[in-house]
Amino acid sequence: MIDLFNFQRRKTSVTHVGALDIGGDNPVRVQSMTTTSTDDTAGSVAQAERIIDAGGELVRLTTQGKREAENLKNINAQLRADGYMAPLCADVHFNANVADVAALYAEKVRINPGNYVDPARTFKKLEYTDEEYAQELQKIEDRLVPFINICKENHTAVRIGVNHGSLSDRIRNRYGDTPEGIVESCMEFLRIFRKYQFNDIVISIKSSNTVVMVQSVRLLVAEMDKEGMHYPLHLGVTEAGEGEDGRIKSAVGIGALLADGIGDTIRVSLSEEPECEIPVAKYLTWYIRSHEKHLLIPAEQAPDFDYLHPKRRETVAAGNIGGDNVPVVIATRKAEHAAVDVSSPELPKPDYIYVQGELPEKLAKNQKYILDYDAYMELANSGKRALDGIYPIFPVTGMPFISLLKADVKFLVLKYGTPSEEFLACLKTHPEVVVVCMTSHQNRLGDQRALVHQLMIAGVKNPVVFAQMYQHSSSDTNTFKAISPKEQLQLEAAIDMGALMMDGLTDGLWLMNNGDIAQEDVEQTAFAILQAGRLRMVKTEYISCPGCGRTLYDLRTTIARIKEATKGMTGLKVGIMGCIVNGPGEMADADYGYVGAGPNKVSLYRKQVCVEHNIPEEEAVEHLLALIKADQQGKQ
Incomplete structure (x- = not known):
């Protein structure tokens, strides 16, 4: 068990x-x-x-x-x-x-x-x-x-x-x-x-x-x-x-x-x-x-949670968070960077940007911001600017002010172990509040699971965003020299979020790093984790095998060519398989498949159906692109 x-x-x-x-x-x-x-x-x-x-x-x-x-x-x-x-x-x-x-x-x-x-x-x-x-x-x-x-x-x-x-x-x-x-x-x-x-x-x-x-x-x-x-x-x-x-x-x-x-x-x-x-x-x-021998987490499993057949936790949407919405990504930026887009044009943008207590002079168009509640309150009282697209965030000590501020979405930071009497009553009274689940526990997964199960047992249906904080810098020294600090952040965050996503508990991800890893990399890691958990598709996905002695063509060169040709096709899933052992079967999870059929020969699939046989390898990528474009034109 x-x-x-x-x-x-x-x-x-x-x-x-x-x-x-x-x-x-x-x-x-x-x-x-x-x-x-x-x-x-x-x-x-x-x-x-x-x-x-x-x-x-x-x-x-x-x-x-x-x-x-x-x-x-x-x-x-x-x-x-x-x-x-x-x-x-x-x-x-x-x-x-x-x-x-x-x-x-x-x-x-x-x-x-x-x-x-x-x-x-x-x-x-x-x-x-x-x-x-x-x-x-x-x-x-x-x-x-x-x-x-x-x-x-x-x-x-x-x-x-x-x-x-x-x-x-x-x-x-x-x-x-x-x-x-x-x-x-x-x-x-x-x-x-x-x-x-x-x-x-x-x-x-x-x-x-x-x-x-x-x-x-x-x-x-x-x-x-x-x-x-x-x-x-x-x-x-x-x-x-x-x-x-x-x-x-x-x-x-x-x-x-x-x-x-x-x-x-x-x-x-x-x-x-x-x-x-x-x-x-x-x-x-x-x-x-590193999770071993951690402090005991005295939590109770929600009776209606099914570990073997999980489904998304039922929540009441607060704005675009929870309910039937895809999980959001929240980013942390200083005010001087919050008004500009640090991401490349083709990359997804964070749904919300947390700017602590200071808004930028000029707000980015169509961007939502999160502001510390005291700064939000001061801004609201001053009447100096409209509050559209700006939302307050509260620590536990700021809960008494939640009912005083008007906003369609509010954020409340909680940790497991916080006395529950006050915050459970607050959440039931304020369905517009999104829980930001923080942890400093050695076993992040267990601690964050515990808070959500506490909410489920109490019948609370507010959305939950998981906040994950790490400390990785280029100056880090450890025994894993083959793994860069950025990769360490990516791997740790992916591990910590894996079961939370599989359990159906995730309405959003707020990934933070106290170090010199580029903010764009931190934000795009959050999107990549949600896509890997099949919760939010934001770019083309490639289901490519690692290759083995059965591989029938130049796998790595082909992957690079296909990626370059299809990189802007958001949500498209392309399977690139070296041989037929898993190729056709995995096509059930891909829109299109590129499968080795013989020495320097490739067959193309639409789902699990082979639509072109034994194409010379040097022509196969062009045939794949023609197939995708023909299907897209047919849907228009």
């Missing part, structure tokens, strides 16, 4: 992967995956060594066929000869026979329930009787038993890796394209492994959609607990992308679970060199460890 307010690691069994133990009291392990061909021994060894040198504790390699699986023996031997002892994991799709071979030479084998025995997806509607469904499950068991026996004989661990993008037609037609279907796809395999007393298992459930990923893992943990299973979990957001957006998206999804004590090994999937993933993963695990 998850404690929503007090951090503790989920209790799991221990899985042995070579000399590496995962789960139990062991630290959260970090890993990555090579992008080289597994036939290329020297290239794979060199890349694996770079991953390990960066701090990777396990290296995964794709094994499309028996030849690649057999070459794991040479790769493994060379790594050991070079003094590298990190275990290897073979990544197997579509061919159960390859898994049998890989289990001889790798310390761990990843199999995907969506394509281990079930045929390739057609995305067609098929009906299974209960008897037919049971027969399909028996086929899976019959094929798994030989593999289980090989793994037992060779002390090979297994990762059961379910991807949202590669659910079988059988699962999709019985359970739909849902978190429940993702979980059942995993549980079918787990029940067979347990039946044959094989327990060196790690489980992963991934999606490019952070909401689906988090909800599915939460459901899986509950289902495993119900059936007495406590296997360790591997966390990751598939096709997270590259750069800042990829890092923030990964931190939102992975962090939302780690912050609740869920997760025993992680992989941050970035469309970059694999060793670049390791510092990000290590920072996530370090930050979560």
